[in-house]
Amino acid sequence: MVPVRILLAGATGAIGRPLTTALTNAGHEVLTLSRTAGDIRADALDREALLRALRGRTADAVIHQLTALKQARRTVDANDPSTVLRIKGTANLIEAAQLLGAQRFLVQSLVLGYGYLDHGDRPLTETDPFGVKTGGPADPVVDGLVSAERQAFAVDGIALRYGVFFGPGTWFSRGRFPVPLRGGVVPWVHVRDAAAATVLALERGAAREAYNICMENPATWREMAGRHGLPLPGRLLRAAVPYLGAAMIDTSMRVSNAKARNELGWEPVAGASSPPR
Numbered sequence: 678m679v680p681v682r683i684l685l686a687g688a689t690g691a692i693g694r695p696l697t698t699a700l701t702n703a704g705h706e707v708l709t710l711s712r713t714a715g716d717i718r719a720d721a722l723d724r725e726a727l728l729r730a731l732r733g734r735t736a737d738a739v740i741h742q743l744t745a746l747k748q749a750r751r752t753v754d755a756n757d758p759s760t761v762l763r764i765k766g767t768a769n770l771i772e773a774a775q776l777l778g779a780q781r782f783l784v785q786s787l788v789l790g791y792g793y794l795d796h797g798d799r800p801l802t803e804t805d806p807f808g809v810k811t812g813g814p815a816d817p818v819v820d821g822l823v824s825a826e827r828q829a830f831a832v833d834g835i836a837l838r839y840g841v842f843f844g845p846g847t848w849f850s851r852g853r854f855p856v857p858l859r860g861g862v863v864p865w866v867h868v869r870d871a872a873a874a875t876v877l878a879l880e881r882g883a884a885r886e887a888y889n890i891c892m893e894n895p896a897t898w899r900e901m902a903g904r905h906g907l908p909l910p911g912r913l914l915r916a917a918v919p920y921l922g923a924a925m926i927d928t929s930m931r932v933s934n935a936k937a938r939n940e941l942g943w944e945p946v947a948g949a950s951s952p953p954r
């Protein structure tokens with residue numbers, strides 16, 4: 678693919694930073710967007726302000742990496758900041774892409790969107806149902822992920838279903854956090870590997886497709902948290918943050934990354950040699 682100009686929304690975040698580097702190293706030009714730093718400073722939830730900030734600019738692609746997980750609340754509802762960014766933020770960024778003349782749109786999604794439940798030992802693929810709800814505390818997150826993907830597909834975009842992030846700038850580098858003593862396994866991805874996959878998806882990904890971007894060997898949160906975890910009995914964790922109970926205890930999943938390997942030529946390498954920190 679010839680070098681392109683990309684508007685990267687969320688460029689200062691855990692994935693945004695290594696992605697800016699990876700895109701630049703691949704020869705692309707990056708216009709960074711966030712509220713506090715970068716080429717374009719705007720609140721993506723303020724449609725008018727966003728479009729005003731972009732007036733007169735052009736780009737070939739828009740990559741949506743906006744989340745607000747640092748502001749996580751005890752209970753997650755439809756007003757949860759990350760859910761709003763996935764629903765309204767995606768709509769605003771798609772309008773922004775149209776204003777910029779961008780032909781490609783990539784959105785951050787999450788493997789947990791397959792459903793916060795025990796999926797057994799069979800590795801899930803992109804053809805498995807996505808957005809399965811359980812009636813539990815994670816349902817609004819699932820709604821947000823499904824909305825972001827559907828909106829992206831409607832404009833021939835691509836969804837990147839990342840595993841749970843680890844590496845610099847992630848939860849693991851931010852001090853101790855609660856993990857259950859016992860819980861299910863989930864797929865993980867180092868942020869540098871996630872960034873590399875995103876560049877490949879930009880360059881080679883097919884319209885209206887989702888790609889699982891994770892390591893194939895899953896692990897429990899406690900195993901991954903290592904010395905940064907604060908192990909708690911499940912009932913205490915659930916009482917403190919019901920969403921974490923759903924994500925860390927109720928959910929167990931293996932996820933295949935064969936599509937990303939075969940169709941994008943992606944190989945997770947940073948995660949293989951780097952423990953969570």
Ligand SMILES: NC(=O)c1ccc[n+]([C@@H]2O[C@H](COP(=O)([O-])OP(=O)(O)OC[C@H]3O[C@@H](n4cnc5c(N)ncnc54)[C@H](OP(=O)(O)O)[C@@H]3O)[C@@H](O)[C@H]2O)c1
Binds near residue numbers: 686690713
């Ligand atoms: N798959 C995963 O496991 C996964 C996915 C995402 C995040 N995380 C984790 O969550 C942790 C907390 O991160 P976070 O969710 O707060 O994300 P983050 O890593 O800080 O990135 C969020 C990005 O979006 C920008 N942003 C947020 N709201 C915005 C808005 N309304 N308008 C424009 N830009 C906006 C932020 O910049 P400004 O604040 O400057 O605007 C930042 O660049 C991360 O360290 C990571 O470990 C994990």
